[in-house]
Amino acid sequence: MSIGILGTKIGMTQIFDKDGLAIPITVIKAGPCTVIQIKNLSTNGYNAIQVGYLDKNQKKIKKSEQGHFNKSGSNVLSFLKEYPIEKPEDFVLGQKIKVNDFKIGQLVDVTGRTIGKGFTGLQKRHHFARGPMTHGSKNHRAPGSIGAGTTPGRVFPGKKMSGQHGNQNRMISKLEILGIDDKQSLLLLKGSIPGKPGNLVSIVPH
Missing domain, CATH: 2.40.30.10 (Translation factors)
Structure with a gap:
């Protein structure tokens, strides 16, 4: 498994x-990760398990967090993540994933x-080619035109x-x-x- x-x-x-x-x-x-919560189709609308990883600093724990982890008998953990599963009955609260x-x-x-x-800039982020470096060119790493003028009169998203x-x-x-x-x-x-x-x-x- x-x-x-x-x-x-x-x-x-x-x-x-x-x-x-x-x-x-x-x-x-x-x-090792701990099973903190088991979600099923009848209660939550989908099947998944929530696992936790790494103990959290005791000074940063909230009471609401403590209550959530108490249900599984686990310490308060720093990171939580859900993984979809097919059979929730194969898991139990507090189970270790190793x-x-x-x-x-x-x-x-x-x-x-x-x-x-x-x-x-554009060269590093999108691998654009640079402009000419000689003959009086003023366009070395500039973006150039980003759209038409009157129509559409704006820059397209993306x-x-x-x-x-x-x-x-x-x-x-x-x-x-x-x-x-x-x-x-x-x-x-x-x-x-x-x-x-x-x-x-x-x-x-x-």
């Missing part, structure tokens, strides 16, 4: 296969938040322009699990995932 698990990106390394080829590896400390619920060779989808790069770059949720599909360390709750995935070390990630079977 493997549904979904939250984890923290540790970093990247590499291993060598039997032919001596280097394989890039992302190390993730995944779980890395050994996954299997070596299994393909998973990993969602994380990309590295934020701040306010960037126009590619300068702005916030990065810091968005991205999913990488079909990453293979090459190793599992249940003592330290580590998953070793083939390839890279979004974000920098320390970022929260969600891992679900493909």
Whole structure:
């Protein structure tokens, strides 16, 4: 049984296969996650489980949060996420979701938040070509025309322009699990995932 698990990106390394080829590896400390709430079709309109990850600072706990976690007998956790399921009866409140619920060779989808790069221009954000650098050109990195004049008299929504770059949720599909360390709750995935070390990630079977 493997549904979904939250984890923290540790970093990247590499291993060598039997032919001596280097394989890039992302190390993730995944779980253990606790089942905080079980939702079913009759009560909530859909089947899902809510899992929590990482103990929260005791000074930041609200009474309303404490009541929600008391139902499952769990400590107050920092992160909550729902995963859709088919059979809610297979889970119980307070159940632990661990890395050994996954299997070596299994393909998973990993969602994380990309590295934020701040306010960037067109070349960096949208890979625009720059203008001529010689012959008196004054258009090196400028955006140029962004729309017609009188008609429509405005800029259409979705126009590619300068702005916030990065810091968005991205999913990488079909990453293979090459190793599992249940003592330290580590998953070793083939390839890279979004974000920098320390970022929260969600891992679900493909």
